[in-house]
Amino acid sequence: MNQMRHGRQKTPSAIGSVLRFLGVALAVVAISSVAVVAYAVTNITTTISDNAVDIGGATPPPPPPFLGAFDGGFNMLIVGTDNDANQGEDYGERDATLNDVNILLHVSANHQDAVVVSFPRDLVIAHPECHDPKTDEYFDAMSAQPLNEAFSRGGLGCVVDTITNLTTVPIQYAAATSFNGVIEMTNAVGGVEVCLVDPISDPDSGLDLPAGLSTVEGQTALAFLRNRHGVGDGSDLSRIGSQQQYLSSLLRKIRSDSTLSDPTKLYGLATAASQNIIPSTSLQGIDSMVSLALTLKDVDLGKIVFVQYPVSAYVEDPNKVQPVYSLAEELFSRVLADQPFTLPADSTAPGSTIAGGDTPPTEAPPATDGAPPATDAPTDIAETPDVIEGLKGQTAAEQTCSSAFSG
Template structure:
């Protein structure tokens, strides 16, 4: 979860006031949870599915808070085929915000709510690959017209505005619409979680192992961790995800690398027997979803939750790719970033056309390094994939995932260690 401090003021489009934060049992449970994969979004979906069948009040609470994210004239996702995996692939957006109605001043006084974490999850039609694409909060892009559901205020189209302004412009639906516009991906499902949800999630799984290449000290985030491996939970886990000025090169992109390392470890933790065979942990995960998440109406039914979760059961950790949306420094907005073309177009075309891809061995980003200093072997870089090509499933060369040079991220199987900013 991203930290919101004085230097992270969101820049508004001309004519708009600036909005910013001032600090800104084999068992049925095992069968339902063992396939949980990809990112925080999927972890919470699977846990919500278990809870929906465990207790009625969990289900009712999830449904009562659901948000309609459909656009006028759009076709909603088809209902799931009973209790079974969803047919084909799907796209879901998970959003992390820096504020909720119950946190008070626990994380600093905030005069606005920012969508500081934006992860687009794509699962392939054959349920053999998944991509968790993180879009930087400071990504300056056009934003569509949106209406704030709480105030009724309508914001017109904007030609250039940071992504994390979208929540204030129109809540979860506006974020979905904005991300869909910049990526070209139709998004049928969405969920939103705040700081308290991250704390509760890390507590529910009994802590998440993290590796540090050097001691990590950030007094501003109340974080002090030794070199090597630590198991973190609660407020420490949140501080680890929020820290910026003690990680990598102190950029928000380094923080994203650090967050991806945490999510990969969280994924491995949730898929382990220590979680899957523990009914208390499964129930706690369900309560996280009910108490700390807001779902789209398309996701709030238990059948939909289970259908999406079941579609993930056969995805190997090596085929779960956490990747950053390609960006370069903005030419017009200091401290912000803009899409890196044509790399961003190439990546989005591959995702839209359900084409698997690999990352280069040295692609983990400035915020982390591979644990042990080794690299996971991958195929040699290949020519850019033809987005209109149709793969022949009988041809091994046609089904191999090409390496896309220039992308930053890691797989769910890779263990990485956070790098402290030199001197910290």
């Protein structure tokens, strides 16, 4: 058997060794990065899929290939639960899990406008029949009961059915999150800036903040969102105003802070979401979540309108509210027809004011020589949407501030 003869090798140069080492290192880093990304996506997708629930309704179209934005618009319900299984007794004892925060997001088919409607937890309405997929228990329809009882009658799917029954808006996507989810997702983006007109110290929620701007995260962010007795008139409507301030500030931060292009923040946000949300099965894929985010990404902040569902005091209990159906019908006829609208002046929630007293200017191209200024634009609905008088809320472009409880 012939022996293989080895030629005499040249002594490697220092530069050659370094380059080869760097090449190996880069290869290891590249392979490791792919492995980490693959593991992260697989881990997040598995976690989300394991928690997903069927909300019924028509199956939405699959997300576009290569993580693009969806064609057309969509409707998504976001539910904040109180007293979920992981909450413990830190926030008081409850007999059942309640849907205390109910937010419907609508993005128009042309991706030019979005409406975010908040429904008060104490809104007294009719509830449809519901089925709890976990216990296989069926619940009869009810009349004149608070909205926040829906989750205890069938989970996320029952809340979707209840909101659809009230608004006639078909909901393709939904997600529920708990107090822990709020904390983790706020931390993942590095906190959210909020504004107070006066200092607020509220022992019920644990909120203790000075007047002016503060960046909140963790328990402080949760206390700001839960605070009711320390803000405005002490009602849930004032708390909704604070929640809208928080969400609009969060949107502005994500847009301005490169969150969507920062892999660390994006992975942290995705991980926090996957570990703390119950999604609908239509939302269980990472590609679906990314496509929905991309669909909303380029909507002008001034055209993302936060609205409180229109209510009046409930005739049988002044601590609860009931729908103003005529105004609600006008609102949702616009939503269903993808017709944009604007809010009336001084439309902020009780206890909320526009920072500085002025609405920030809307984004408009500068006028050229001889052209009329932007404020002289024609009143066609495509150029200047109609005002719906009586609605309360703000746009995502507006910085609002919360006032202390007025007594």
